[in-house]
Amino acid sequence: MTWLFDNEYDDEGFRRCGVTGLDVHRSVENHAKLFGLTAVVALLFGGIFAFTVAMTRWEVIGLLPAEDFYIHLSLHAWNLLIFWMIFTEIAILYVGGPMVLGRKLPFTSLAKIGWGTMVAGAVAVNYSIITTSAPDEAPLLTSYAPLPSSPLFYAGVIVFLLGTTIAALPFFVTLWRERKRRTGSLPLVTFGAFVTSIIAVEAILGGLVTFSYALAWRLELIATIDAALYRQLYWIVGHGSQQINLVAMITVWYFLTHVVGGAEIVSEKVSRTAFILYLFFINMGAAHHLLSDPAVTTGWRIFNTSYAFYGATFASLIHAFAIPAGIEAGRRKRGKGGGLFGWLTSAPWKNPVFSSVVFSIILFGFLGGITGVLMGQLQLNMAWHNTLATVGHFHATVVLGTTVAFMGLLYFLIRTMFMRRLAFPRLAAAQPYFYAGTMSIATLMLMYVGILYGVPRRTSEVVENIPGTEFSLAAAAPLFSVFGIFALLAVLGGVLFLVIALASLIVGERIESPEDNADLLPDGGAHGTAIDAVDEDDPVHAYEMRGTFVLCLVFMATFVVAYVLNWYLLSQLWSIGA
Amino acid sequence: MGSPLKPPDGNWWNQPINRRESIWLGLGAVWSMILFGWMSIWTREGDQNPIGRTYRVTEEEFREKIEAYKEAADETDDGIVPPGDEVYIAGLRYGWDGLPVVLEAGREYDLHLGAYDVQHGFSVRPEETLSKQINLQILPGYEWVVPMTFDEPGTYQVICNEFCGVGHRSMHGTFVVEEGDG
Ligand code: HEM
Ligand SMILES: [Cu+2]
Ligand SMILES: [Cu+2]
Numbered sequence: 001m002t003w004l005f006d007n008e009y010d011d012e013g014f015r016r017c018g019v020t021g022l023d024v025h026r027s028v029e030n031h032a033k034l035f036g037l038t039a040v041v042a043l044l045f046g047g048i049f050a051f052t053v054a055m056t057r058w059e060v061i062g063l064l065p066a067e068d069f070y071i072h073l074s075l076h077a078w079n080l081l082i083f084w085m086i087f088t089e090i091a092i093l094y095v096g097g098p099m100v101l102g103r104k105l106p107f108t109s110l111a112k113i114g115w116g117t118m119v120a121g122a123v124a125v126n127y128s129i130i131t132t133s134a135p136d137e138a139p140l141l142t143s144y145a146p147l148p149s150s151p152l153f154y155a156g157v158i159v160f161l162l163g164t165t166i167a168a169l170p171f172f173v174t175l176w177r178e179r180k181r182r183t184g185s186l187p188l189v190t191f192g193a194f195v196t197s198i199i200a201v202e203a204i205l206g207g208l209v210t211f212s213y214a215l216a217w218r219l220e221l222i223a224t225i226d227a228a229l230y231r232q233l234y235w236i237v238g239h240g241s242q243q244i245n246l247v248a249m250i251t252v253w254y255f256l257t258h259v260v261g262g263a264e265i266v267s268e269k270v271s272r273t274a275f276i277l278y279l280f281f282i283n284m285g286a287a288h289h290l291l292s293d294p295a296v297t298t299g300w301r302i303f304n305t306s307y308a309f310y311g312a313t314f315a316s317l318i319h320a321f322a323i324p325a326g327i328e329a330g331r332r333k334r335g336k337g338g339g340l341f342g343w344l345t346s347a348p349w350k351n352p353v354f355s356s357v358v359f360s361i362i363l364f365g366f367l368g369g370i371t372g373v374l375m376g377q378l379q380l381n382m383a384w385h386n387t388l389a390t391v392g393h394f395h396a397t398v399v400l401g402t403t404v405a406f407m408g409l410l411y412f413l414i415r416t417m418f419m420r421r422l423a424f425p426r427l428a429a430a431q432p433y434f435y436a437g438t439m440s441i442a443t444l445m446l447m448y449v450g451i452l453y454g455v456p457r458r459t460s461e462v463v464e465n466i467p468g469t470e471f472s473l474a475a476a477a478p479l480f481s482v483f484g485i486f487a488l489l490a491v492l493g494g495v496l497f498l499v500i501a502l503a504s505l506i507v508g509e510r511i512e513s514p515e516d517n518a519d520l521l522p523d524g525g526a527h528g529t530a531i532d533a534v535d536e537d538d539p540v541h542a543y544e545m546r547g548t549f550v551l552c553l554v555f556m557a558t559f560v561v562a563y564v565l566n567w568y569l570l571s572q573l574w575s576i577g578a
Numbered sequence: 579m580g581s582p583l584k585p586p587d588g589n590w591w592n593q594p595i596n597r598r599e600s601i602w603l604g605l606g607a608v609w610s611m612i613l614f615g616w617m618s619i620w621t622r623e624g625d626q627n628p629i630g631r632t633y634r635v636t637e638e639e640f641r642e643k644i645e646a647y648k649e650a651a652d653e654t655d656d657g658i659v660p661p662g663d664e665v666y667i668a669g670l671r672y673g674w675d676g677l678p679v680v681l682e683a684g685r686e687y688d689l690h691l692g693a694y695d696v697q698h699g700f701s702v703r704p705e706e707t708l709s710k711q712i713n714l715q716i717l718p719g720y721e722w723v724v725p726m727t728f729d730e731p732g733t734y735q736v737i738c739n740e741f742c743g744v745g746h747r748s749m750h751g752t753f754v755v756e757e758g759d760g
Pocket of ligand 2: 669670671697698699738739740741742746749
């Protein structure tokens with residue numbers, strides 16, 4: 001595998017990246033690659049179960065019997081939501097910290113120990129799921145006590161979380177040293193990575209408590225486990241890890257829209273304030289998952305689900321403007337933006353890094369963000385809770401949002417760190433369109449069958465047949481067929497990504513000189529010039545942001561319409577609750 | 579200003595904000611307050627809220643309550659006819675103790691929801707209109723008293739929508755809602 005780690009460096013171990021202009025040290029680059037590659041393995045493994053799970057839920061195919069279905073669903077959730085994302089996120093910390101700052105990675109042995117520990121934890125979790133046997137049940141993502149999971153499962157999760165903490169240490173040390181070395185603010189990307197890491201620490205602490213509690217109960221060190229307490233604890237890590245995904249993704253948005261799209265930060269103040277709002281409010285939202293629960297007070301549910309008066313939602317609305325505005329103003333500044341949308345139409349749409357990131361931004365917002373706020377309203381939650389609509393919501397966030405952004409990031413790493421041309425360049429240019437397009441439709445179908453037909457999540461049979469009754473949700477069958485077909489196509493889109501990525505790494509043509517990567521730069525311009533120029537007399541905030549404003553108004557209108565429709569549906573119900 | 583890869587230079591905090599961005603910030607802040615306000619108002623003024631009193635109960639206590647309730651109730655071919663306004667339902671692997679139950683349309687009942695073993699999902703919809711559906715989480719160790727008034731007669735189907743074990747998919751029950759007297 002050494003051929004993947006053999007870039008040329010100067011005597012001190014640095015090289016200048018021809019695309020970002022960053023001084024990249026060997027230690028940072030190689031460890032980021034290690035985590036990135038591991039993430040791809042998790043994506044591949046978890047992706048297999050996307051196929052089996054979706055083909056079981058499409059009951060016309062009805063691939064798996066119930067016993068196997070829950071095991072496959074558990075493997076799907078853990079490998080994709082946890083392992084694929086968190087291995088990528090450690091790579092993002094290394095890129096956002098030491099690489100952007102132009103430093104070495106300190107304590108590389110910790111990075112390696114952390115990696116090894118994470119891998120051991122991940123293997124243990126997978127093994128425990130595959131070998132689930134009575135009295136244990138498949139854990140799914142949540143392992144809701146008192147339904148028992150294998151002790152090895154809880155232990156594996158604890159090991160994985162500890163590994164993640166160890167792997168993050170070199171990042172913290174980098175920031176600590178940077179603080180001592182100089183005053184002044186961190187670059188925005190580093191700042192975003194920093195906020196991600198703080199949220200990660202909170203989530204990991206919650207996770208250690210949760211799974212230790214469950215392990216102690218499973219090993220009968222304590223006699224009983226409180227289902228409500230477990231849920232509250234579990235969602236500190238369950239929800240917190242989603243916020244890690246969110247903030248890491250937004251950091252990647254700022255990073256890649258700048259490097260390959262020519263975006264600039266239109267207001268450091270506004271963007272940083274939004275990150276700070278996340279820092280304070282976003283981890284509160286754990287009660288999102290407890291809105292239809294018996295054991296939490298109404299006041300706490302309302303305060304918590306609204307992240308204290310929608311502090312974090314407001315932050316997301318800020319990024320929703322700031323990022324496209326950065327592209328718009330940045331491109332107008334380079335003379336690439338005639339009319340209302342000229343900056344968009346002239347953008348590098350054939351570059352899969354750019355298209356992935358832009359689809360991620362749009363789809364996360366329209367499909368994931370809006371639905372998240374809807375189902376996060378105390379009362380609307382009753383219509384979404386535990387239905388496939390919930391699954392639709394989080395596939396819009398973690399697949400269309402985070403996974404698509406991370407795919408773009410990996411294309412970028414293949415080009416600029418593994419120094420390989422993409423194999424099958426035409427296919428690569430089309431892949432983001434195909435994957436994001438088909439997955440969007442599959443996701444929308446999940447939302448529809450959930451909301452309009454009340455189809456539950458986490459079950460292998462309910463549309464064609466419910467064992468023991470005449471009743472079934474047969475009316476949802478046509479929409480399920482649309483879901484099934486598009487889920488299949490989406491899986492194919494995922495396979496395409498893996499084929500392109502792996503083929504590029506193994507047989508991809510080597511990139512020898514900076515010119516080979518010139519096509520990655522916005523408008524092919526040479527680096528170190530236009531993209532980085534700071535011109536006090538030509539401030540970027542003074543450029544027009546008309547196009548972004550119009551897009552944001554369209555977004556707001558969609559939001560309001562979806563909100564009103566959901567409330568209308570709810571108000572049609574019989575009366576419930578005090 | 580400019581690159582997210584470079585430390586911002588100069589006095590970035592005092593840089594002006596684009597007018598359209600400021601307008602958007604205002605819109606966002608207003609919308610956030612509306613979202614919050616509507617949700618809180620609905621807890622007071624609205625008819626659908628996942629809100630009720632909650633009591634801690636052990637499995638044995640809840641079983642005893644349900645036994646006592648069933649003693650007092652009428653058992654008919656259609657299901658249990660509750661003696662008063664209190665209705666008891668417990669989730670267990672894999673069924674609903676207390677269902678089917680026969681209720682009157684338009685009358686307010688207090689549903690006492692609980693579980694004997696693990697977590698379950700209480701998902702209810704009238705057979706005829708699947709889009710009218712609500713979902714509540716049921717936890718062992720807790721008795722949740724949720725008032726409910728079924729406004730239309732008909733059969734309301736209950737399915738469990740929290741994974742509770744391999745037999746989970748067969749866990750279902752019904753409410754038989756009949757025309758009320760009044
Ligand atoms: C082509 C891609 C994918 C398809 C077709 C797909 C399909 C599905 C379906 C149908 C379910 C619901 C099963 C049920 O509740 O009965 C599901 C669950 C889930 N998926 Fe995916 N998925 C895909 C990709 C992903 C990715 C990339 C992630 C994470 C980044 C992910 C994370 C999850 C999680 C966390 C669950 C919930 C598991 C649970 O209930 O515990 N999926 N997926
Ligand atoms: Cu159940
Ligand atoms: Cu169940």
